[in-house]
Amino acid sequence: YIMSFLLPDLGFDYTALEPHIDARTMEIHHSKHHNGYTNNLNNALEQAGISDISIEEILMNLDMDNMALRNNAGGYYNHCLFWEILNPSDKQGLEGDLEVAINSAFGSFDNFKEQFSKAAATRFGSGWAWLCAKDGALEICSSANQDNPLMPGIGCGGTPIMGVDVWEHAYYLNYQNRRADYISAFFNVVNWRVVSEKYKNA
Numbered sequence: 001y002i003m004s005f006l007l008p009d010l011g012f013d014y015t016a017l018e019p020h021i022d023a024r025t026m027e028i029h030h031s032k033h034h035n036g037y038t039n040n041l042n043n044a045l046e047q048a049g050i051s052d053i054s055i056e057e058i059l060m061n062l063d064m065d066n067m068a069l070r071n072n073a074g075g076y077y078n079h080c081l082f083w084e085i086l087n088p089s090d091k092q093g094l095e096g097d098l099e100v101a102i103n104s105a106f107g108s109f110d111n112f113k114e115q116f117s118k119a120a121a122t123r124f125g126s127g128w129a130w131l132c133a134k135d136g137a138l139e140i141c142s143s144a145n146q147d148n149p150l151m152p153g154i155g156c157g158g159t160p161i162m163g164v165d166v167w168e169h170a171y172y173l174n175y176q177n178r179r180a181d182y183i184s185a186f187f188n189v190v191n192w193r194v195v196s197e198k199y200k201n202a
């Protein structure tokens with residue numbers, strides 16, 4: 001049987017991000033939505049006869065016309081990254097090389113936050129906003145549905161080091177239509193230690 005992807009453990013309790021992201025939203029998001037992307041990814045890979053490559057390789061070499069694989073490989077990867085950067089274990093603030101790079105690219109953290117929040121708020125319908133590293137520099141972009149910048153022709157083409165899910169399933173139970181409030185709350189739960197590690201490895 002071919003390799004299959006597993007739903008990763010969240011790594012923290014569903015309650016851990018309250019009051020910013022509520023436990024019920026986290027539980028449904030992880031155990032239902034992410035689990036669904038995981039199962040559908042494995043089915044799409046079997047259909048396509050693809051096995052034994054990493055999720056990053058799948059995304060970078062994706063046939064964009066294969067919608068089942070595109071949606072579910074994206075959904076699998078995007079949520080894995082999202083849980084990682086929200087993990088409250090050994091949480092740190094922004095510092096070091098990433099802080100320098102953000103100030104260099106955007107002028108200040110406040111400018112970065114404003115531009116990232118705008119990218120997330122103005123993504124029409126469902127999608128994601130991303131902070132990406134590309135050739136050592138930082139860029140902000142957004143993508144529709146479960147697309148991401150590792151896919152051919154999507155976003156800035158960089159490596160995502162931070163992302164925010166702006167599908168309604170990510171916030172509607174607690175924030176209803178107030179996406180801007182959810183985006184603002186998201187900044188309270190980002191673990192910059194994890195984002196910095198991703199920046200170093202990008």
Ligand code: MN
Pocket residue numbers: 029033079165167169170
């Ligand atoms: Mn989601």
